[in-house]
Amino acid sequence: MSPAERSQRWRASLLWAxxxxxxxxxYLPALCLLLASSTASRYFIFPITRWGFDWWEKxxxxxxxxxxxxxxxxxxxxxxxxxxxxxxFGALAFARYDWKGRSLYQKLVLLPIFFPQSVLGLALLLWxxxxxxxxxxxxxxxxxxxxxxxxVTLVISIQVYSFDPALEEAAFDLGATRWxxxxxxxxxxxxxxxxxxxxxxxxxxxxxxxxxxxTTGADTTVPEYLYAKMVAGYTPGVPVLGxxxxxxxxxxxxxxxxxxxxxxxxxLK
Amino acid sequence: MTTRSPVIDLRQIxxxxxxxxxxxxxxxxxxxGEFFTIVGPSGSGKTxxxxxxxxxxxxxxxxxxxxxxxxxxxxxxxxPTCMVFQSLALFPHRTVGQNIEFPxxxxxxxxxxxxxxxxxxxxxLRLPESYYGKNVTKCSGGERQRVALARALAYNPxxxxxxxxxxxxxxxxxxxxxxxxxxxxxxxxxxFIYITHSLEEAMVMxxxxxxxxxxxxxxxxxxxxxxxxPNSKFxxxxxxxxxxxxxxxxxxxxxxxxxxxxxxVAPPMPSGFAAGHLVVRPESLRIIERREDAxxxxxxxxxNEYALGSRIQxxxxxxxxxxxxxxxxxxxxxxQRDSDVLIGWNTADSILVGD
Numbered sequence: 001m002s003p004a005e006r007s008q009r010w011r012a013s014l015l016w017a018x019x020x021x022x023x024x025x026x027y028l029p030a031l032c033l034l035l036a037s038s039t040a041s042r043y044f045i046f047p048i049t050r051w052g053f054d055w056w057e058k059x060x061x062x063x064x065x066x067x068x069x070x071x072x073x074x075x076x077x078x079x080x081x082x083x084x085x086x087x088x089f090g091a092l093a094f095a096r097y098d099w100k101g102r103s104l105y106q107k108l109v110l111l112p113i114f115f116p117q118s119v120l121g122l123a124l125l126l127w128x129x130x131x132x133x134x135x136x137x138x139x140x141x142x143x144x145x146x147x148x149x150x151x152v153t154l155v156i157s158i159q160v161y162s163f164d165p166a167l168e169e170a171a172f173d174l175g176a177t178r179w180x181x182x183x184x185x186x187x188x189x190x191x192x193x194x195x196x197x198x199x200x201x202x203x204x205x206x207x208x209x210x211x212x213x214x215t216t217g218a219d220t221t222v223p224e225y226l227y228a229k230m231v232a233g234y235t236p237g238v239p240v241l242g243x244x245x246x247x248x249x250x251x252x253x254x255x256x257x258x259x260x261x262x263x264x265x266x267x268l269k
Numbered sequence: 270m271t272t273r274s275p276v277i278d279l280r281q282i283x284x285x286x287x288x289x290x291x292x293x294x295x296x297x298x299x300x301x302g303e304f305f306t307i308v309g310p311s312g313s314g315k316t317x318x319x320x321x322x323x324x325x326x327x328x329x330x331x332x333x334x335x336x337x338x339x340x341x342x343x344x345x346x347x348x349p350t351c352m353v354f355q356s357l358a359l360f361p362h363r364t365v366g367q368n369i370e371f372p373x374x375x376x377x378x379x380x381x382x383x384x385x386x387x388x389x390x391x392x393x394l395r396l397p398e399s400y401y402g403k404n405v406t407k408c409s410g411g412e413r414q415r416v417a418l419a420r421a422l423a424y425n426p427x428x429x430x431x432x433x434x435x436x437x438x439x440x441x442x443x444x445x446x447x448x449x450x451x452x453x454x455x456x457x458x459x460x461f462i463y464i465t466h467s468l469e470e471a472m473v474m475x476x477x478x479x480x481x482x483x484x485x486x487x488x489x490x491x492x493x494x495x496x497x498x499p500n501s502k503f504x505x506x507x508x509x510x511x512x513x514x515x516x517x518x519x520x521x522x523x524x525x526x527x528x529x530x531x532x533x534v535a536p537p538m539p540s541g542f543a544a545g546h547l548v549v550r551p552e553s554l555r556i557i558e559r560r561e562d563a564x565x566x567x568x569x570x571x572x573n574e575y576a577l578g579s580r581i582q583x584x585x586x587x588x589x590x591x592x593x594x595x596x597x598x599x600x601x602x603x604x605q606r607d608s609d610v611l612i613g614w615n616t617a618d619s620i621l622v623g624d
Contacts, residue, residue, distance in 0.1 A: 164356055164358060166354045166355075166356045166358035167358050167360060167361075169325055169345070169352075169354070169358065170352070170354055170358035170360075171360075171371070172325075172344075172345050172346050173323055173324075173325065173345045173346065173350075173351055173352050174346075174351060174371055174372040174375065174420070174421075174424050175346050175347075175372050175375045175376060175424060176346060176371075176375045177346060180375060184371070184374075184375075185360060188362045189360070189361060189362055191362075
């Protein structure tokens with residue numbers, strides 16, 4: 001082996017070691033969660049002495065847990081729909097049209113993202129109380145939107161920036177009505193952006209804790225429950241729920257990515 | 270050209286954006302079936318004129334008439350006109366076929382009929398049939414031009430607009446596409462209104478050319494008229510290499526150039542002419558042996574030479590000014606740099622213009 005080859009090989013193995021350590025660092029916690037959930041004992045003891053899936057069974061049978069999922073999914077779905085609609089029009093104003101006050105609008109829209117979420121949650125709680133809004137998962141929808149709409153607007157804006165305005169003009173010039181332009185050109189061309197916006201909205205709402213903590217009132221979301229149980233009353237049901245929640249998010253993300261890829265493949269022959 | 274009945278009439282068309290006047294009271298009549306090109310440097314307002322004709326901008330003042338009907342307020346989607354955009358604006362999420370069929374789909378034409386028409390247009394524009402299902406973003410520059418043109422033709426407009434569609438294409442392909450476009454114009458008999466910043470491109474294709482400068486239409490004429498009788502220094506320079514000498518009238522028909530310290534015989538001049546520019550095209554300027562060989566002559570030094578393929582361009586320095594002389598390659602001069610040369614032209618080959 002020549003010295004050049006040896007140094008080549010050395011560099012390649014360093015690269016692999018680095019990549020592997022990053023992967024381990026990122027995914028080991030998720031793995032630990034899975035391990036912690038697979039114990040048959042009542043407490044968190046490591047290394048695990050007795051293996052079992054009793055807690056998985058218990059978790060899935062629990063009516064309370066089902067309620068949690070129902071609440072979290074309801075909030076996430078409603079937030080997704082509203083955030084994508086508002087984000088779509090917001091992104092058009094953000095990136096497509098040039099108007100007076102646009103630069104101020106661009107800054108104002110992004111401001112809520114930089115607010116610490118717990119502060120934002122508290123502020124919203126005070127605000128809801130002030131206007132006398134009863135707290136429930138519905139008020140949490142509103143709270144989530146305050147933080148998620150800016151993110152979704154930004155995500156869709158990235159797609160809008162690469163959108164050639166001449167496409168709309170061309171369609172209009174070729175006889176399409178404004179509505180047909182929207183349906184046949186604007187929406188389909190921006191679809192990947194809308195889709196990623198929707199994914200972001202769902203996942204951010206699904207995993208959100210600080211805003212929910214202040215604004216759900218008597219209702220409880222999955223992250224809130226997990227936190228409460230960890231603070232007081234830990235059972236291996238916590239890692240079970242954590243694992244399920246993570247898997248749900250991952251499946252959604254990978255599924256969405258797969259769908260986009262399939263769609264693109266079908267188009268590009 | 271004047272025998273054609275007008276299809277488009279612009280009456281004192283003006284467009285202002287805030288305080289900026291992009292188009293300044295333009296009057297223009299374009300004939301049925303004409304290939305008309307508006308040419309001008311960027312920012313001259315030519316694209317704004319085209320967008321007003323297409324209905325994508327509305328004029329601030331004046332009227333646009335289509336076969337005598339005022340169409341100022343008719344939106345683009347209800348005008349029998351169609352534009353090929355500079356970016357081509359092909360729909361990236363659709364195939365070649367779907368792009369071409371778009372205007373037909375909007376009109377609810379049956380899928381079978383649409384397909385038939387699209388394939389017909391593809392054949393006319395020399396796009397292989399196999400491209401029907403091809404992703405439009407995978408097509409080459411020239412193919413995309415053809416798809417854009419086919420899509421515009423599928424709309425079956427009376428007038429087609431072109432907003433510099435060939436500006437991003439390399440020279441050789443551009444020449445091919447210019448010829449194809451002219452052929453399509455002939456085959457379809459439709460009115461073509463084309464925009465470019467290249468007068469050379471305009472010359473090749475157009476029946477008539479309108480030259481724009483700073484929002485005004487400064488000259489309208491056939492390519493030959495624009496070339497041989499430019500009405501201003503601006504138009505004469507726009508065509509390409511040209512020799513321009515600032516002159517003033519000293520008596521009767523004698524022109525004085527103060528920079529060169531020489532006098533020339535004046536060609537026919539605009540009435541009331543006092544001072545302006547004498548224009549001589551490189552191919553009208555000759556390298557002569559004796560002063561008597563041409564009606565006007567100047568002595569200079571050979572500065573440089575450039576091979577242009579079939580022609581050779583010589584640069585001759587006279588005082589501070591460099592004159593350009595063009596000759597066929599067969600008549601190459603064969604002189605050393607810095608050798609003395611005599612250049613001259615006949616008065617009839619020169620043009621006198623204002624600014």
